[in-house]
Amino acid sequence: MTTQTLLAAAGEVSGGEQVTFYILAPLALIGAIGMVAARSAVHSALWLVLTMLCLGVFYVLQAGPFIGMVQIIVYTGAIMMLFLFVLMLVGRDASDSLIETLRGQRVAAAVLGLGFAGLVGGGLWRALDGTTAVGLEQANAEGNVQGIARLLFTKYVLAFELTSALLITAAVGAMVLAHVERRKQDKRDQPTTMRARFAPGNYPGPKPGPGVFATSSSVATPARLPDGRLSDRSTPDILPVRELTDRETTLKGTDR
């Protein structure tokens, strides 16, 4: 019997639970609305994190400390972190455009969303109005974690195993799809790379720096070799070799 179990003792809502609920419920709602309304994808994800954290605390309030903590660890800790990982790779300027592609789409979406929320809320309210929660004491009799473990590994063991098999299949499938097979002889380890570097026909030293012995320090200016020739190896391949014209090298007359 712990503090949490006492808090959510059947039928009665204690003061602490009420206060926590009335602080966190608006926060959870704000998070949900902010998630939809935020322009930047990362901000959206952060609002969702807020909602998930509030939900985790709600579970703890409802005498389910294990599921609450697992919600925080798994959803906010791991899954949202992977989301953020991908979003950050997409780039920080990836935000939604404000142009409506379908006319009247936003209004229709708002109306339908509100209607759906009203339907679900009303249905739940009608179904649960006047019922008192029972069975919490029995469920948590030998401890919350032990109770979940007993159910998971006796009654629901088949569903549990099937889910894990499904998840493993999905993970392995994703890996197979993303994996690029490289033949063994294509892999070059460090000694092979070094041997190739010092093999005849390859100059092992650093390439001449661009702009060396030249009139400009631009990377596009090729290096001049000691014998006066220009070296193509000193400039990046994507840049054209270019020397400044006379007009460009003459003084601009800014000191007038």
Next chain:
Amino acid sequence: MNAVYLAQDPTLADFGRDPWWLVLIKVVFAFAFGLLATLLGVWFERRVVGRMAVRPGPNQAGPFGLLQTLADGLKMAFKEDILPRAADKVVFFFAPTISVICAVTALAVVPFGPMVSIFGHWTPLQVTDVPVAVLVLLACSSLGVYGSVLGGWASGSTYPLLGGLRSSAQMISYEVTMGLSIVAVFMTAGTMSTSGIVAAQGDGTRLSIAGFEVPAPGWYAILLLPSFVIFFISTVGETNRAPFDLPEAESELVAGYMTEYSSLKFALYMLSEYVAMVTMSAVTVTLFLGGWRAPAPITTFWAGANSGWWPMLWFFAKVVMLVFVFVWLRGTLPRLRYDQFMRLGWKVLLPINLVWILVLAGLRSIEDWDSRSKLIAVGIPAGILLLATLLWPSRKPKPKPTVQEQVNDRPHGSFPLPPMDLQVPPSPRTRRVVAEREPANIAAGPDSREV
């Protein structure tokens, strides 16, 4: 006798009964412990690393340089707080606070000692405990990642972003390993509450060897050695400490996710790093090193070592020892390359951990068999494993070519090499120069020095 000590162990029912002022005192104590640990921890680290590098370390501000961190912190408070133009202002502001809050919150479920009497109240020396306290610790450390990741993203520049990405990948990988090592502790202790785990490490089973009742070691660091080693390695990865400090690798990423941070926000990041290090040490002590219990020989000679306020001493001593190990690692090991680091996490630590949990579960399930069938069940697989390791055909090593053979194998047109048996004759000039030089006859003044 034993029952007296067990009564000192708080159970879950002892929590949640404190008056509000006692809760406040405990919370403030845990917070102050985190801050003080940072102040002293930075000093400790710099001094110890200095000693390892044969130099004094900070020794000017205060006795033994103890106030150096305070001076640095004050200086940092007066620095200009730079907000980069490309930064995401709100997230940039909140990211360091997330790091600090998560690091400090974890201290709330760490047991500092047994039941004591504070102003007449009989209360455990721990802010709070829940049936899933260890999961609270894991949740704190997994939320702490947001601090570095968001800091890196919100800075709006490349190096911090790369640091943030690295830290998210790193922490997710090592959290898996960490969670799996804790599973072994859960299986052995049968509880997830930190005070329960400390209590479970206290009453080691008694072995009877040659007629003597010998108390077996109860610490999980000994009973679950593989878990302990893997857990500590992954805490180093989880706290971004060397040799796993890839998110803030100076040689690659300037300062990683905190490159753009300055002034107090930077100080918050530093604070969170050191608080996380101390918190993780405290968690390791709680889970594996017997928590606040006195080390083995002390209780044999001094029965009262585990009661009253003394346990705090053992607890802090163990924490300082682990912090020293953190510093020691930093002073000794070079930073890993990123792919090596990931390979270590996923291909070494994780499989070892899984196999170890399997073995442990097997051992637990044959616990109540009689000793003969136990011996058979353990001995036959162990024997097969031993034989397989001994008789496994090893690959024949290729004979290494001599230097001359390597030289002969070089393709035509390679760089010229001197002959391998080249003997450099002594230069004829060296002897003459030495011989013809006369000793300098300069009157040595009082302050003249050999240069």
